[in-house]
Every structure is written in C-alpha cells, then in structure tokens.
Amino acid sequence: MAELSGFGRVLIITGLAIAGLGLLLELVGRGVIPGLGRLPGDIYIQRGHFRFYLPITTSLLISLILTLILGLMRR
Structure with missing residues (x-):
C-alpha cells in the first residue's frame, strides 16, 4: 500500500491543477482578468459568419x- 501514496499525491495535485485552470478560465470568461485573451500577438480573424481565434x-x-x-513548488 505504500507505493500507492505517491500516486495519491499525483492525483491530488492534478485535481488541484485542473480546478485552478477551471477557475482561471471562468475568471477570464467574465472579464475579471482584463486583457487576458486579447494580447498583442493573439490572432483573431472574422469574416462574415466565420471566426478564428488563435491565442499565441x-x-x-x-x-x-x-x-x-x-518550478517554485518543486523546491
């Protein structure tokens, strides 16, 4: 059972990362973080009913x- 404790930590960290990413996406969608998603270098093309967005x-x-x-968490 000791070998599963490391896997449990990985699952917890992965779950927290996914939850954090979901929270970030929710905040960006509501416009809470201004400018994110509309930075210089992001490609947005709109022609008629066609829209293309590439957030480089x-x-x-x-x-x-x-x-x-x-990297800071690893230390």
Missing part, C-alpha cells in the same frame, strides 16, 4: 506563469 501570446504567458509556479 496568451498561451505563452500562461505557460510561463505555470512553469514558474511549478
């Missing part, structure tokens, strides 16, 4: 923040 800069920013947070 937003993805890079979120990736950098998560990398820093997880």
